[in-house]
Amino acid sequence: MPVTTYTEHFQTTVLAEGVETERDLVKAQALGATLGQGWFFGRPDPVPHGMPVQPGFARPSREPALTTPFLVAAAEQPTTQSDKPLLIEMSKFLEACALECDETTLVFSTFQENANFNARMLGRYRVLADRASLVAAYLQEGVEQKVGLADIPKLRIVTFAEDDDLAAEWSVIVLSSRYCAMLCAREVIDQPIPGRRFEFILTHDRGLVTRAAITLANRL
Structure with a gap:
């Protein structure tokens, strides 16, 4: 896949447009996209206040085998x-x-x-x-x-x-x-x-x- 190969080699960001269904999302991620645009993510709406933020997951301090x-x-x-x-x-x-x-x-x-x-x-x-x-x-x-x-x-x-x-x-x-x-x-x-x-x-x-x-x- 040229897109993912190029992305990994040059450390670029891929934006997928027209993501309308879950299948579109799967294909976009499989091709290396980390950003997306489309109705799958919802219609335009006022952003609510106090949106929750998921906590990050820290890597273990010791590297496993x-x-x-x-x-x-x-x-x-x-x-x-x-x-x-x-x-x-x-x-x-x-x-x-x-x-x-x-x-x-x-x-x-x-x-x-x-x-x-x-x-x-x-x-x-x-x-x-x-x-x-x-x-x-x-x-x-x-x-x-x-x-x-x-x-x-x-x-x-x-x-x-x-x-x-x-x-x-x-x-x-x-x-x-x-x-x-x-x-x-x-x-x-x-x-x-x-x-x-x-x-x-x-x-x-x-x-x-x-x-x-x-x-x-x-x-x-």
Whole structure:
């Protein structure tokens, strides 16, 4: 994606115009936009007094071991907060991009909870495994009991313990000769906003995507 590549290289700001629907917002963020304009954000109205400000989230004082995609990315780029539905749409977007890549494509995905790797997801990754050079899915221990996993020879299933750092993360990494992208997210615990929230990073920086992918490749 030329827009995101240019943005990351030159540290520019991208403004998306005409954001009318949630789908428009997903596409804009996937392309690297951090500012947006459109009816999705509301019609013009007087600004109310005393608008609440969300508290910031401080980074830990000690740098953790960079053993997961999120930890690698968060050490180099700022995070953005989102709810789960938006992350789902962004994940689908990257998976669709992977289907359009060539046979050199590598796909690494972590699913946080085994319930997220449902029958529909299994079907999607069956297609990905058939087209890509390597597709690896990272799930919690016990997933071996899921029906259908053994029927996909090109899909690598890697398990991790419940107390592993990956148990709080959600990642989709696509790496090929002509395209690279990574969405990595970590659930925010003890946050003031109702519902499940995640801090995430979406990047097309090949060096960063490669370093993050290595943390998962080392687990194969």
